[in-house]
Amino acid sequence: MSSSTVRDLQRDLENKANDLGKIQKDIGKNHQLRKKYTIQLGENELVLKELDLLEEDANVYKLIGPVLVKQDLAEANANVRKRIEYISAELKRLDAILQDMEEKQNNKRETIMKLQQRLQTIQAGKAKA
Amino acid sequence: MEPPAKGTVTPLGFSEEDVRKAASYMEEKIGEKRVEMNRLQQYVDENDNLINLVKKLPDQLHHNVMVPFGKMAFFPGRLIHTNECLVLLGENYYTDRSSKQTVDFLKRRDKTLQSQIHSLKAEIEDLQTEASFFTTTASEVADGLVEIREEYVEEDSSAPVVIHSSEKEPCNLSEGETEEGELEDDDFARIMARLNELEIEEELEGEDGDSRGEDPDSSVESVEQIQHDLVKGSRGETDRGRVEYGKQETTISVPNKASGHSSSPRVSEPRVEAKIIQVLPETHPHKDLDDPLNRIRPMAQYLSKEGQSRGGTPQQNAETWKDFRTNAKTNVLGPQKIEPQKPEPEFDSTKAFTGSIVEHAHILETSAHSQTQSSTSQPSKPVSRFRAKRR
Numbered sequence: 001m002s003s004s005t006v007r008d009l010q011r012d013l014e015n016k017a018n019d020l021g022k023i024q025k026d027i028g029k030n031h032q033l034r035k036k037y038t039i040q041l042g043e044n045e046l047v048l049k050e051l052d053l054l055e056e057d058a059n060v061y062k063l064i065g066p067v068l069v070k071q072d073l074a075e076a077n078a079n080v081r082k083r084i085e086y087i088s089a090e091l092k093r094l095d096a097i098l099q100d101m102e103e104k105q106n107n108k109r110e111t112i113m114k115l116q117q118r119l120q121t122i123q124a125g126k127a128k129a
Numbered sequence: 130m131e132p133p134a135k136g137t138v139t140p141l142g143f144s145e146e147d148v149r150k151a152a153s154y155m156e157e158k159i160g161e162k163r164v165e166m167n168r169l170q171q172y173v174d175e176n177d178n179l180i181n182l183v184k185k186l187p188d189q190l191h192h193n194v195m196v197p198f199g200k201m202a203f204f205p206g207r208l209i210h211t212n213e214c215l216v217l218l219g220e221n222y223y224t225d226r227s228s229k230q231t232v233d234f235l236k237r238r239d240k241t242l243q244s245q246i247h248s249l250k251a252e253i254e255d256l257q258t259e260a261s262f263f264t265t266t267a268s269e270v271a272d273g274l275v276e277i278r279e280e281y282v283e284e285d286s287s288a289p290v291v292i293h294s295s296e297k298e299p300c301n302l303s304e305g306e307t308e309e310g311e312l313e314d315d316d317f318a319r320i321m322a323r324l325n326e327l328e329i330e331e332e333l334e335g336e337d338g339d340s341r342g343e344d345p346d347s348s349v350e351s352v353e354q355i356q357h358d359l360v361k362g363s364r365g366e367t368d369r370g371r372v373e374y375g376k377q378e379t380t381i382s383v384p385n386k387a388s389g390h391s392s393s394p395r396v397s398e399p400r401v402e403a404k405i406i407q408v409l410p411e412t413h414p415h416k417d418l419d420d421p422l423n424r425i426r427p428m429a430q431y432l433s434k435e436g437q438s439r440g441g442t443p444q445q446n447a448e449t450w451k452d453f454r455t456n457a458k459t460n461v462l463g464p465q466k467i468e469p470q471k472p473e474p475e476f477d478s479t480k481a482f483t484g485s486i487v488e489h490a491h492i493l494e495t496s497a498h499s500q501t502q503s504s505t506s507q508p509s510k511p512v513s514r515f516r517a518k519r520r
Contacts, residue, residue, distance in 0.1 A: 058225065076222060
């Protein structure tokens with residue numbers, strides 16, 4: 001009876017540990033994405049600063065494939081601003097996901113700790129017997 | 130023999146392997162950061178070289194160069210527009226810039242790179258401190274160091290509390306100050322009481338003078354006169370207290386009370402309800418009461434006597450005099466404007482106040498004419514229209 005409960009607990013513990021590992025991998029991916037987006041955001045902000053410093057009659061080109069296409073300064077400015085808004089929104093979304101994942105991770109850790117304590121108590125009881 | 134100090138001896142809470150792992154992990158992190166910093170430093174160096182090149186380009190009209198053709202080959206070429214650069218702003222955006230503008234752009238880019246390097250250096254320093262902590266703890270764990278904690282019991286200090294005599298002196302000083310303040314308050318109260326008495330006396334004298342100068346018949350006649358004028362010229366315009374009704378002029382004045390101490394109402398004053406009653410300063414009957422100097426003179430004499438008898442300092446006397454002046458200014462009442470909110474109903478010019486008596490227009494004209502004559506002859510005493518008619 002006690003051996004079956006111990007086995008069940010061990011299986012449960014393994015499952016929980018696997019889930020925790022998956023969550024940690026997801027958190028790692030999230031961090032990588034956030035890093036990429038923050039780099040892009042910084043670059044876009046630099047571009048926006050430079051575009052703001054340009055004169056109104058300045059020639060602006062965009063590299064589309066192998067070709068430089070001439071663009072209007074106001075249009076380029078608007079595009080960069082939209083891009084910044086999109087990236088910042090994505091970063092906020094990633095932050096929310098990260099918080100949720102961290103909460104899940106903490107819950108999993110707590111449950112794993114409880115399971116380990118139960119296993120230890122059962123094993124201690126066995127040793128006494 | 131002293132009893133042995135109670136305490137606990139605990140080994141450090143982690144194993145040597147864990148500490149070694151943590152230290153190695155921190156070293157890896159530091160290595161990554163160093164690689165990143167080297168990459169940024171390389172960018173900075175390239176940027177500096179580019180700045181130098183762009184600065185040199187406009188020095189000559191043409192430059193003979195080898196143009197890259199793919200990854201493997203070059204062919205000879207010539208730079209013609211040495212003052213024009215196509216600059217990559219970032220995110221695949223390019224723009225035409227002059228050499229000077231390009232240099233400025235590259236310097237700005239250099240600043241951002243330097244700030245990134247600075248932040249990376251700070252991170253590396255933090256990681257190094259953590260790594261050094263882990264390495265020291267690892268060595269401590271290997272040596273078998275333990276943490277000893279002993280209970281600390283504070284010794285009771287049984288030193289007697291000494292109160293110096295200098296601490297008591299400020300209390301005495303403050304008591305003396307309060308006593309002086311109380312004396313000053315008493316003096317001020319006496320001065321103010323005397324002032325009030327003098328004001329009441331002056332008011333009573335003024336009232337006696339007014340009642341002696343007036344005739345009871347004339348007061349009744351003046352009431353009738355004003356009523357008649359109001360009826361006749363209810364549509365007249367008022368200008369600074371004068372109610373003009375065609376050719377007639379009557380000045381309505383309400384005397385101001387100097388202060389609110391006198392409780393008895395004056396019998397001789399006529400009560401008049403008009404649309405707008407404005408008090409003029411020149412028609413004010415109590416000029417001597419409203420003059421602040423007249424009100425202050427007796428008090429000034431009293432103050433001088435008090436100052437001599439008491440032997441107070443001139444500064445204190447000046448302060449009390451200042452207080453008194455401000456008080457006197459606040460008590461003086463100026464001319465007031467009284468505007469009743471409800472407009473009175475307009476009267477017919479051919480009708481008197483009572484509904485039973487009806488007067489004809491020609492009688493009113495004659496009475497008005499006679500009244501103007503009498504008013505020119507006797508401006509001080511208003512004459513009733515009935516008396517004028519009897520003449």
